[in-house]
Amino acid sequence: MQKTHDRTQKTNGINRESGGIDRAQFLAGMASAGLAAALLPAGTAWAAGPRHGLHHRGVVYTVGEGETPATGFRTARMRGDIRAIRDELHADTVDVTGDGVERLTATAAEAAERGLHIWLQPTLGDVPERDILEHLAETGRFAERLRRQGASVDFSVGCEFWLFVPGIVPGDTVLERVQNLLDGKVDPVRMQRRLDRFTARAAAVGRSVFRGRLSYAAAQDDRVDWRLFDIVGIDYYAYFPRRGDYVRELRRHLRWGKPLAITEFGTCAYVGAPETRGMGWNVVDHDKHPEEIKGDLVRSERTQAAYLMQLLDVFSSMNLYAAMAFEFVTPDAPHRPGDPRHDLDLASYAITRTVEDRPYDPASGWHREPKEAFRALARRYARDACRR
Incomplete structure (x- = not known):
């Protein structure tokens, strides 16, 4: 990913434009540098109280400029999407993420108007720290105004x-930073010190403008001082054959004595995607024109839906604070039925299909259709809502 405004294609922190970077290899590089899965001292486990199941059930909604004018942010489309998240998906929460203060705040305001719980997360990147912190502060001020007006x-x-x-890691872009880490061109002690410093600065800025609950979205193996935040937030793309393994892994995040939010979880709609552990998007050859799916993947919306339901069972059994499925729609990864080699939706984590009115035309309009994952989530969320 070259610029964070292209975050509509973001998958567990790495954009599909990042080429052949393998997340497993990347995390292995972090582990060899002594940076993965290190926990700071923690307190007692957070008590979820008398409620059973997830406190908030939701979906990630990414705002962005889009790769083409046709896939860019549109206020009218956003409003329809937010209505669908509430009325058709039966979610009670929307994770509004991406960059562009006007896009973020317009979407958060719409969600508040619809009575949804809002998880607001600015993600401006690849610009100077000062710009990132100013973007954060401006978004946070708006979040505080919403909170004071009674929004959740x-x-x-x-x-x-x-x-x-x-x-934090040497390199001007995401791809350069990842490659430098893989090549061993990183001082792990200096990296962690810089990460801790910026995280503390971001938390301080957040506290200065927002009086509600503060959090951060970390990769599942990141080292974070969660004493800075009220809610532990984890982007979670694990895969285990047995349910108990998920529970054991997630319990370590509860040791902080704070609520745990799963800020992203999901997979793609093809056989074997869950086993890629967050790298399911890395199946597109971007050197081809048009872009082409690598290998002979077998489309399976049932695989995506089953994985989401399996993880929701785990999260509910642990009475977690929130879980937000990644993601509602990915406009720049169109579904092309009958053309599996160019069905870019195979590399998308979205729970809806993007269908072009004129396939292969960058200026084409498009519409979304529900996948099996959408329908499965809708049934589950509606059932859970009735139990409250």
């Missing part, structure tokens, strides 16, 4: 800072 709002100061914020 949690504010996240950002996402996976080591990836998006220049200066």
Whole structure:
């Protein structure tokens, strides 16, 4: 990913434009540098109280400029999407994320108008720290205004800072930073010190403008001082054959004695996608024109839906604070039925299909259609709502 305004294609912190970077290889590089899965001292487990199941059930809604004018942000389309999230998906929460203060605030305001719980998370990246913090502050001020007006709002100061914020890992872009880490061109002690410093600065800015619950979205193996925040936030793309393994892994995040929010979870709609552990998007050959799916993937919306339901069972059994499925729509990854080699929706985590009115035309309009994952989530969310 070259610029964070293209975050409509963001998958667990890395854009589909990042080429052949493998997340497993990347995390292995972090582990060898002594940076993965290190926990700071923690307190007692957070008590979820008498409620059973998830406190908030939702979906990620990414705002962005889009790769083409046709896939860019449109206020009217956003309003229709927010209505669908409430009335058709039966979610009670929307994770409004991306960059552009006007896009973020317009979407959050619409969600508040519709009575949804809002998880507001600005993710400006690949610009100087000062610009990122100013963008954060301006978004946070709006979140505070919504909160004072009676809206239900949690504010996240950002996402996976080591990836998006220049200066923590050497490199001007996401791809350069990842490659430098893989090549061993990183001092792990200096990297963690810089990450801690920026995280603390972001938390301080968030506290200065927002009086509600503050959080941050970390990768599942990141080292974060969660004492800075009210809610632990994790982007979660694990895969285990047994349910108990998920529970054991997630329990370590509860040791802080704070509510745990799953800020992203999901997979793509093809056989074997869950086993890629967050790298399901990395199946597109971007050197081809038009872009082409690599290999002979078998489309399976049922696979995507089953994985989401499996994880929701785990999250509900643990009475977690929130879980937001990634993501509602990915306009720049169109579904092309009958043309599996160019069905870019196979590389999308979205729970809806983007269908072009004129396939392969960059200026084409488009519409979304529900996938099996959307329908499965809608049934589950509606059932859970009735139990409250």
